[in-house]
Amino acid sequence: MAQTDTMILNMGPQHPSTHGVLRLELELDGEIVVKATPHIGYLHTGFEKNMEYKTYHQCIPYTDRMDYLSTVSNNLAFTMAVEKLLGLEVPPRAQCIRVIWAELNRIGSHLVWLATQALELGAATPFLYAFSEREKILDLFEMASGVRMMTSYSRIGGLMADLPAGWIEKLAEFIREFPARVDEYETLLTKNPIWLKRTKGVGVLSGADALRYSLSGPNLRASGVNWDIRKQSPYLLYDQFDFRVPVGEVGDTYDRYLVRMIEMRESTRLIDQAVRVLPAGPVRSDNPKVVFPEKERIKESMEDLIHHFKLATEGFSPPAGEVYFSVEGPRGEMGYYIVSNGSNMPWRVRVRPPSFLNVQAIPFLISGKMVPDVIAIVGSVDFVLGEVDR
Amino acid sequence: MADLLKCPLAERERVVGKGRAQVIIELTKGFWLTLRRLFSAPITIQYPEEKRPSVPRARGLHRLERHENGLERCIGCGLCAAVCPAQCIYLEAAENTEEARYSPGERYCRIYEINEFRCIFCGYCEEVCPVDAIILGPQMEFSKGNPKDFIYNKERLLVPLKSKGELPASKDAGSRSSSGLVASPMS
Numbered sequence: 373m374a375q376t377d378t379m380i381l382n383m384g385p386q387h388p389s390t391h392g393v394l395r396l397e398l399e400l401d402g403e404i405v406v407k408a409t410p411h412i413g414y415l416h417t418g419f420e421k422n423m424e425y426k427t428y429h430q431c432i433p434y435t436d437r438m439d440y441l442s443t444v445s446n447n448l449a450f451t452m453a454v455e456k457l458l459g460l461e462v463p464p465r466a467q468c469i470r471v472i473w474a475e476l477n478r479i480g481s482h483l484v485w486l487a488t489q490a491l492e493l494g495a496a497t498p499f500l501y502a503f504s505e506r507e508k509i510l511d512l513f514e515m516a517s518g519v520r521m522m523t524s525y526s527r528i529g530g531l532m533a534d535l536p537a538g539w540i541e542k543l544a545e546f547i548r549e550f551p552a553r554v555d556e557y558e559t560l561l562t563k564n565p566i567w568l569k570r571t572k573g574v575g576v577l578s579g580a581d582a583l584r585y586s587l588s589g590p591n592l593r594a595s596g597v598n599w600d601i602r603k604q605s606p607y608l609l610y611d612q613f614d615f616r617v618p619v620g621e622v623g624d625t626y627d628r629y630l631v632r633m634i635e636m637r638e639s640t641r642l643i644d645q646a647v648r649v650l651p652a653g654p655v656r657s658d659n660p661k662v663v664f665p666e667k668e669r670i671k672e673s674m675e676d677l678i679h680h681f682k683l684a685t686e687g688f689s690p691p692a693g694e695v696y697f698s699v700e701g702p703r704g705e706m707g708y709y710i711v712s713n714g715s716n717m718p719w720r721v722r723v724r725p726p727s728f729l730n731v732q733a734i735p736f737l738i739s740g741k742m743v744p745d746v747i748a749i750v751g752s753v754d755f756v757l758g759e760v761d762r
Numbered sequence: 763m764a765d766l767l768k769c770p771l772a773e774r775e776r777v778v779g780k781g782r783a784q785v786i787i788e789l790t791k792g793f794w795l796t797l798r799r800l801f802s803a804p805i806t807i808q809y810p811e812e813k814r815p816s817v818p819r820a821r822g823l824h825r826l827e828r829h830e831n832g833l834e835r836c837i838g839c840g841l842c843a844a845v846c847p848a849q850c851i852y853l854e855a856a857e858n859t860e861e862a863r864y865s866p867g868e869r870y871c872r873i874y875e876i877n878e879f880r881c882i883f884c885g886y887c888e889e890v891c892p893v894d895a896i897i898l899g900p901q902m903e904f905s906k907g908n909p910k911d912f913i914y915n916k917e918r919l920l921v922p923l924k925s926k927g928e929l930p931a932s933k934d935a936g937s938r939s940s941s942g943l944v945a946s947p948m949s
Contacts, residue, residue, distance in 0.1 A: 430847040433884040497796050504805055518819035518898070524884055532889075536819065560792045565785045670892055677892065684890040685844040 378406055383746065385414050392757025394731065396750070403743050408735040412728075415761040423721040427687025428454050428528060429664075431718065435708075436522040439727060439759035441484050444477035444513075445701035446759075447526040450721075452607065453697035453708040454528050457690045458662060466530040466655040467608045471646045472543070473513075473525060474608075474699070475639040479550070480509040481702035482590075482632045486557060489629070489751040493570045498560050505553050508546050515539055529663035530656030540647060547640050547647075554636055561629070571625040575737045575749035578623055585733040589704025589726055591753055594631045595623035601700040613645045625752040632754075662688045687716040696724075703727055703754055723762060727755035816900035821885045823901035824876055826919040827894060834864050834920065835895035838871035842887035842896055850880035851887060874916040879909065 383396040393414035399407040419438055423431045435446040448470060455462060462470075487502035510520040516535050517523040525532050561567045577587075582595035592599055600617040602610040618634035620627030656663050664683055665676040692714035698707030704726030711720040730753045737753070738746045807814060816822075827835045838855025856872040864870035887896050896919075906912065 426847055430845065430886075433847050433882055433886075437882075497792075501799075507805075514820070515817050516819070518817065518821035518885060519883065522882070522884070533819075556795055559795050563784075563788045564792055565788060664889070667889075667894075680890070680892065681839075681841065684841045 376401065381743075385411075392755075392760075394755075394757055394760070396734070396746070398738075398743070398746065400743065405738050405741055405743065405746060408738050408746075410731055410734055412731065412757070412760050415757050417758075417762065419762045420721050420723060423718055425717060427716050428690070428718065429683070429687055431721065432527060433522065433524050436524055437758065438723065438725070438762055439701070439703070439706070439756045440521055441481045441756050442477050442702045442706070443521055443523050444473045444525065445699050445706050447524060448474055449697060449699045449701070449706045449708045451526045451528050452699065453695050453710050454690065456697050457693065457695040457710060457712060458528075458688075460529050460657055460659060460662060462530055462657055463654050464609075464651045465534075465653045466657075468646050468650050469531060469535060469655065470526055471608050471610065471613070472643050472650075473523075475642045475646070476509050476512060476543075478639045478702045479636050480506050482636050483509075485632060485702075485751075485754045486629075489748075489754075490561060490567075492747050492751045493567065495561065495564075495567065498557050501553070501556060501560075505550065512539065512543055512546065515542065527656070527663075529659060530654070534655045540650070543643070543647065547643050550640050551637060554633060554640075558633060562633070568626065570744075570748055571629060571752070573622070574625045574745050575741070575752060576622060576624045577733070577737060581736065582623065582733075585736065586729045587704065587733055588729070589701065590628060590631045590635060591704065591730060591733075593618060594620035594627040596620055601698060601705055607697075607699060609646070609649075612649075613642050615639075615642050615645075625748050628752045628754075689714055689716045698724060701726055703730065703756070703759075723759070725759045725762065727757070727759040730755045731760050810903075816902075820900040820902070821883045821888075821898040823878070823899055823904050824881075824887070824914065824919055825897050825899050825921055826874065826916065827897055828921050828923070829866065832923050833866055834870060835893050836871040836874065837865055837867050837893055837895070838869050838874075839892065841890045841892065845886045845890045847884060847886065848880045848882045850877040851875070852877075871916065874919060876914045876919065878904070878912040878914055 379400045381398045381400050383398055385393040385395040387394075387396075395411040395414070397409040397411060398405050399409075417437075419434050423434055426434070432447060432450060435450040436443040439446050454460075483502040483506040487499040487506075490496075490498035490502075513523050513525070514520045516539055517525045517532060577591070577595045579592075579596040582592045582597060587595070588599065588601075596619055598617060598619045601607070602615075603617055615638045616634075618631045618638070620631050656666075660676065660679040662683075665673075665680055669676045670680045671677075690712045692712055694709065694711045696707060696709045698705045700706075705724060706726055707724030709720075709722040709724065710718050713719040734750060734753060737749050741749065829835055838853060840853055840855065843849075843851040843853055852873065852875045853871050854873040855869050858864060858868060858870050883898065885898050888898050
């Protein structure tokens with residue numbers, strides 16, 4: 373019997389379906405993947421190390437740039453970790469707005485996932501539809517923060533600024549229309565025979581394996597494990613809102629798709645509830661040692677001006693200690709582990725990255741599969757390379 | 763994981779696309795949707811002929827503001843350079859004299875440089891400026907051929923004086939500072 377040689381095929385780093393610059397080294401036996409090795413690091417920027425040389429306020433814009441599709445949950449995890457370290461209370465209005473932003477960001481991130489996943493499997497229409505909806509979310513972000521993606525809207529002790537006039541109305545318009553848009557995506561995909569053939573039973577991941585690979589977020593839930601940090605250890609106001617956590621049954625690409633579709637609907641409901649209870653009041657806590665005073669005040673009060681100068685030049689020094697705080701990001705558990713030695717800069721910042729762990733499961737998922745399925749599976753686990761490499 | 767409550771995917775039938783009739787029905791639904799969308803108004807903007815309107819809080823290219831009498835607002839305190847996470851601002855302050863007066867107070871900014879290559883447009887400089895001198899404007903398009911052109915010095919950043927005696931072009935300086943880049947209850 374003739375011995376056949378395997379072939380090495382590099383998928384990426386410039387492959388359109390690797391969502392960034394991931395190089396997958398595939399060892400192929402014909403059309404079957406024998407072994408897959410992800411090579412990461414092309415986007416390494418040293419964020420974690422950089423943050424050791426920045427004051428806590430200065431770290432916030434860095435967190436945006438890791439997972440550039442879920443900037444809000446990055447900001448949120450970091451700022452809330454620092455707030456936990458400081459024992460700082462955040463006003464209820466700021467908390468409520470943070471919930472709205474986090475859920476908007478989840479929808480936006482899932483829309484990008486849906487768009488790219490559909491495009492990679494040959495459906496170009498959902499791509500255009502999803503991006504046109506995401507545009508509205510980015511417009512909302514831009515209206516309140518001034519930029520579309522790197523918002524840095526969540527700050528230590530509150531928010532960058534209050535919502536501008538007319539924002540809530542624009543948001544209400546979006547959440548009124550959005551469920552119909554999700555229906556459209558589902559019309560195009562959920563029962564589409566080609567979509568079913570490409571996704572059903574492809575890349576099955578059991579709940580035990582998902583836990584073994586430390587997966588979190590939609591990937592873990594699609595595998596049948598009901599684990600959502602918003603439910604398990606509620607932060608912000610999540611315990612006051614009514615929302616369901618979708619859990620898959622099979623753990624295949626199709627379940628990962630369905631879970632994200634339902635999450636988008638549940639996020640819309642969450643935003644709707646949060647808007648209804650949005651309290652009035654300040655959006656920053658009133659702690660002049662940590663939080664920048666309002667700009668009008670520094671023009672009148674000498675004491676506030678001194679605090680302002682001190683904060684801008686030196687920052688603040690939290691007590692020595694360590695803290696871990698995680699939020700449920702669109703891709704999974706987004707956590708920050710911060711060690712403070714009592715100085716004005718973190719001694720160490722470690723990110724618990726959902727994308728990195730998602731990439732870790734890829735070799736297991738695609739070994740023994742056909743090459744066309746590689747695209748479907750790699751896309752379905754949803755990762756952003758900026759956060760994998762950091 | 764027995765303690766974790768398990769709720770199955772929301773009431774959702776899981777149709778496997780088998781049977782030719784089912785295939786045709788589902789494909790027709792999809793095509794019907796795209797056909798309907800074909801007749802809806804396009805949302806595409808014909809950039810660059812047509813541009814998106816900028817928002818009041820836009821964080822684009824910096825500018826240095828002037829007072830209404832034409833004097834520079836910047837007093838060279840250096841807070842912007844200190845807070846900048848990307849360390850892209852360099853400035854040197856100097857004393858105003860009776861012969862050469864640049865800003866109302868004692869000190870003015872002699873050298874002010876922003877490396878727009880390094881800048882990440884976080885807007886911290888604008889937020890911390892105690893005299894509302896540095897503003898991030900709506901200008902987002904300033905690509906250039908020469909990398910050296912991205913180091914903006916004070917002359918390029920300052921809002922130009924139109925002519926002597928005329929009010930300078932700091933048209934919305936006052937409205938911007940109260941428009942919400944600092945935390946102020948607005949609505």
